[in-house]
Amino acid sequence: MLSQLFGSACSLELSLDTEPSRKTAVLGRDKRGERAPIFEDGEKVSGKAQVVLKPGKKLDHQGIKVEFIGQVDMLYDRSNSYDFFSITKDLMGPGSMFESEKWQWEFGNADKKYETYHGINVRLRYFVRLTVVRNYASNIVKEIDIVVQNKGVPPEINNTIKMEVGIEDCLHIEFEYDKSKYHLKDVVVGKVYFLLVRIKIKHMELDIIRREITGQGSNATSDTETLTKFEIMDGAPVRSECVPVRLYMSGFDLTPTYKNVLNKFSVKYFLNLVLVDEEDRRYFKQQEIFLWRKRIGG
Incomplete structure (x- = not known):
C-alpha cells in the first residue's frame, strides 16, 4: 500500500x-x-x-x-x-x-x-x-x-524479405529473412549471399533499430535508437559465400509496432544489415519489420 x-x-x-x-x-x-x-x-x-x-x-x-x-x-x-x-x-x-x-x-x-x-x-x-x-x-x-499490454493477432500472411544491395563493380550481396512480421520473443532467421566482393570487408552485423515519430506533418519529430548490434560475420567473405543469420529477439526491450496512436505518435522497427570495411566505412541496408505481442508480459 x-x-x-x-x-x-x-x-x-x-x-x-x-x-x-x-x-x-x-x-x-x-x-x-x-x-x-x-x-x-x-x-x-x-x-x-x-x-x-x-x-x-x-x-x-x-x-x-x-x-x-x-x-x-x-x-x-x-x-x-x-x-x-x-x-x-x-x-x-x-x-x-x-x-x-x-x-x-x-x-x-x-x-x-x-x-x-x-x-x-x-x-x-x-x-x-x-x-x-x-x-x-x-x-x-x-x-x-x-x-x-494487449495480445496481438497472429498475422495471416507473413512474407519473406529478399533484397539486393551493392556498389557498382565493388560489392553485390543478396540477403533474405524468413519473414517480415515477428512476435516479441521471436527469432530472426536468414542468410546473406556474397555475389561480388572487391572491397575488404572487416565484419558484418545485424542491428535492431527503433524509430519513434511524434507529432504530425511538418511538426513531426523522429528519434532513432539502436537496440542491439549483433555481429554475424568476422573477417573477409569470399565470392559465393553464404552467411547464416540467427538473432534471438527475446533479450531486447521491444514493444509492438504502434501506428499513429491517437494521432500523437508511432513506433516502427527496422532490421539494419551493416558491413564495415578495413577503412571503417559502413555500408548498410534497412528493412522495416512489424512486431506484435504474442503473450502478456512478453
Missing part, C-alpha cells in the same frame, strides 16, 4: 487489488525501475482508497473522488498532456471529516486498447488518481500507475 503525507492534517493511501499471479512490468525506460501490475483491455481495475486523519485533526473539503485516466504526455513539453479518457467516481460529497475514511473502488471493463509506452519523447500511461478537493488550498492528490 502506498501512502504520502500532505501537510499535517492527513495522508492518502491508494492501492490496487491484484492477485499474486498477476504479471508486472517496468513503468519507465529503466529495467531496474519501478514495476506495476499488467492489465489487458476489458479487465476491471479495482482497489482501495483511504484518507487517514491525524488524531484531533479536521479536514474541510469540497469532495473526494477517484479517477481512472489514460494520458499521453509529450516529454519535451510537460504542459502538452492529453487525457484520451477519464472516468470519475465520487467517494464523498463536500463537507468536513473528523475521522479517517476508507472506500473500495472499481472501474469495470474500462477501455484500454492502447498499450502503456515510455519512449524518448512521448509517454502513454494509465493511472488511478485519488483527489481531495479543497477550496482555499491546493488539492490533495495521490496517483498509482498500471501497465496495459
Whole structure:
C-alpha cells in the first residue's frame, strides 16, 4: 500500500487489488525501475482508497473522488498532456471529516486498447488518481500507475524479405529473412549471399533499430535508437559465400509496432544489415519489420 503525507492534517493511501499471479512490468525506460501490475483491455481495475486523519485533526473539503485516466504526455513539453479518457467516481460529497475514511473502488471493463509506452519523447500511461478537493488550498492528490499490454493477432500472411544491395563493380550481396512480421520473443532467421566482393570487408552485423515519430506533418519529430548490434560475420567473405543469420529477439526491450496512436505518435522497427570495411566505412541496408505481442508480459 502506498501512502504520502500532505501537510499535517492527513495522508492518502491508494492501492490496487491484484492477485499474486498477476504479471508486472517496468513503468519507465529503466529495467531496474519501478514495476506495476499488467492489465489487458476489458479487465476491471479495482482497489482501495483511504484518507487517514491525524488524531484531533479536521479536514474541510469540497469532495473526494477517484479517477481512472489514460494520458499521453509529450516529454519535451510537460504542459502538452492529453487525457484520451477519464472516468470519475465520487467517494464523498463536500463537507468536513473528523475521522479517517476508507472506500473500495472499481472501474469495470474500462477501455484500454492502447498499450502503456515510455519512449524518448512521448509517454502513454494509465493511472488511478485519488483527489481531495479543497477550496482555499491546493488539492490533495495521490496517483498509482498500471501497465496495459494487449495480445496481438497472429498475422495471416507473413512474407519473406529478399533484397539486393551493392556498389557498382565493388560489392553485390543478396540477403533474405524468413519473414517480415515477428512476435516479441521471436527469432530472426536468414542468410546473406556474397555475389561480388572487391572491397575488404572487416565484419558484418545485424542491428535492431527503433524509430519513434511524434507529432504530425511538418511538426513531426523522429528519434532513432539502436537496440542491439549483433555481429554475424568476422573477417573477409569470399565470392559465393553464404552467411547464416540467427538473432534471438527475446533479450531486447521491444514493444509492438504502434501506428499513429491517437494521432500523437508511432513506433516502427527496422532490421539494419551493416558491413564495415578495413577503412571503417559502413555500408548498410534497412528493412522495416512489424512486431506484435504474442503473450502478456512478453
